[in-house]
Amino acid sequence: MSKARVLVVDDASFIRDLVKNCLRNYFPGIRIEDAVNGRKAQALLTRETFDLVLCDWEMPEMSGLELLTWCREQDPLRTLPFIMVTSRGDKENVIQAIQAGVSDFVSKPFTNEQLLSKVKKAFARAGLLDAAMSSTPARLGSALGNDSLNALTGGKAQVVSPAPVARPVAAAPKPAVQTPTGRGQGQLRLASGTQACVIKALSLKEALLVVRRGEVLPQVLASAVLDLEQGENAEVARLNGYLHAIVAYEPRPDSDWLQLTFRFVDQDAEKMNYLSRLIAHGTAQKHFVPGA
Structure with missing residues (x-):
């Protein structure tokens, strides 16, 4: 047949x-x-x-x-x-x-x-x-x-385990301010659901995101979409990619916040131009203190 x-x-x-x-x-x-x-x-x-x-x-x-x-x-x-x-x-x-x-x-x-x-x-x-x-x-x-x-x-690996909350990154200050709003904000869409996120750093290849930990941990290599809405005209860029790394944002295993490295896979020139403008205008927030 x-x-x-x-x-x-x-x-x-x-x-x-x-x-x-x-x-x-x-x-x-x-x-x-x-x-x-x-x-x-x-x-x-x-x-x-x-x-x-x-x-x-x-x-x-x-x-x-x-x-x-x-x-x-x-x-x-x-x-x-x-x-x-x-x-x-x-x-x-x-x-x-x-x-x-x-x-x-x-x-x-x-x-x-x-x-x-x-x-x-x-x-x-x-x-x-x-x-x-x-x-x-x-x-x-x-x-x-x-x-x-x-x-x-190329099919060589056999098992995908849930992403561990691996070695913590440098200690963050104790929560003292509310989660930032406006500049540096984004929305991460995973197959398991949608999460608000803060863009800690941004380049043409990847974004460093901070999200609140939920009941279901995101997985390394999971495909996702990062929605960015910025500027006076509320431009929206939908950036396709995958989660390259996941670590605890705070130096403890039960950290309420996770730091995700999101790698872009789009080759679209318009999206790259949009990212270039965000980076040039300093839209990405370089320092982030999780809110309560």
Whole structure:
């Protein structure tokens, strides 16, 4: 029985690898191609046949929305299942994509289960689910638990443990002020939920964040989205990335605050320009004292 063919489009190699590993672990034998932007994907769609497109929205050269619009103008691609994998969840963006003919959405950050649920729904609608799942393993959890790590290690690592609250960083002053507001604020979106955060330091490669510790600890290598809203015009940048390191912010194991190193994976020039302006204007807060 022939296997489904999927095209994964994202300018971030980490995200492409995460999606491809997830699909290959669950659908053995599935055929996957990838592209770094809409322009490269357009060339592949012109000369090859695919059963599903999983596409990022914000990419250089040609965005996901532009690729979707182009697909719906081509007779062979008018009904091609097209899932937008994006951090853009605003109502106006959703409406815009629906009007352009999108089939479904997967919001970043996503869990393997969330991604697979959308993919299986698309395959079912296209009558391809039986073929795609013909050799699917019986248990999902063991096959997918390590996708984030495999994406970075080429599949050599076998276990992803919850991120330890490792050696504490330098001692912070005792809580004496309220959590800063306004400048230096952000929102970190993980698959397990959303957390307010303070940007302690910022560069073009990574952000150093401080968040209040919750019941569920974030995990190293977990994919996430950092939302930054700054400036008089309330510009919002949705920066895709992953958690590179997690340590206790205070010198004790039960610290109420965690310090996260968030590595960016976007290659989008517009986002890099935005970050450059934030850094140039000194928007990032360099010193942070947790509030009560």
